[in-house]
Amino acid sequence: MDDDDILQLPADTLAALAEFQSERDAKVKEFENLKTKAENDFENGSGKLSMDLFGEDWNASQFWYTDDTARLLAQQLLKDATDESAIAVVSAPSVYVALRNILAENQSTIKPTLCLLEYDRRFEVVGADFEFYDFQQPLRLSSSLKGKFDRIICDPPFLSEDCQTKTALTARYLAKAWETQAEQDLRFISCTGERMESHIVRIYAKIGVKTTTFEPEHSKGLGNEFRCYSNFECDSWRWRSS
Numbered sequence: 001m002d003d004d005d006i007l008q009l010p011a012d013t014l015a016a017l018a019e020f021q022s023e024r025d026a027k028v029k030e031f032e033n034l035k036t037k038a039e040n041d042f043e044n045g046s047g048k049l050s051m052d053l054f055g056e057d058w059n060a061s062q063f064w065y066t067d068d069t070a071r072l073l074a075q076q077l078l079k080d081a082t083d084e085s086a087i088a089v090v091s092a093p094s095v096y097v098a099l100r101n102i103l104a105e106n107q108s109t110i111k112p113t114l115c116l117l118e119y120d121r122r123f124e125v126v127g128a129d130f131e132f133y134d135f136q137q138p139l140r141l142s143s144s145l146k147g148k149f150d151r152i153i154c155d156p157p158f159l160s161e162d163c164q165t166k167t168a169l170t171a172r173y174l175a176k177a178w179e180t181q182a183e184q185d186l187r188f189i190s191c192t193g194e195r196m197e198s199h200i201v202r203i204y205a206k207i208g209v210k211t212t213t214f215e216p217e218h219s220k221g222l223g224n225e226f227r228c229y230s231n232f233e234c235d236s237w238r239w240r241s242s
Contacts (some may be wrong), residue, residue, distance in 0.1 A: 074098035
């Protein structure tokens, strides 16, 4: 076949493809560098990470919080924490990143144990804090995590009772305590859609979870009304009146 017979793409299309390839290669290289630095930078609390590196996959129901929302939630998880505290972040990587960044900003502060339970393996760049998690298999977790955590935040990826219930099973497995008057032993937050309210209040009734006045915001907006549910009140929110 002669070269003249080969279908050629327009020059502007070729240029666009070349630009896309270049950007993709740059992202791959950036992630390789992050993996190399992860153990040193994140395990000792130094170094900061940006969610801008992680594009959202809407098909996987990934919607990152705004920096302000992620930081506020992280601050509530860190409130009154000690070196003995353990914080589990279930399907909410932007909150994990905020936690790491806050701790990096204050290197002389406490250093609680952190664990990010996440399906997206791109977040393996955070090193030993990463724990692969699939809500479809809510109890397929390391036995070392059972009953370990006194602070937990969950953001189930899907607005279905099945997903919410399975995530609750995970939270129960992770929790240090699971009682109505457990606030001193368990600081719990769940962020999900408003239409899941009755189900959330029911499945977490044992630990006294209620709808709060705080409304989480997402960096690229979200069509569904979102709510924050918690078993405690604080300076950032109160429980909503019935």
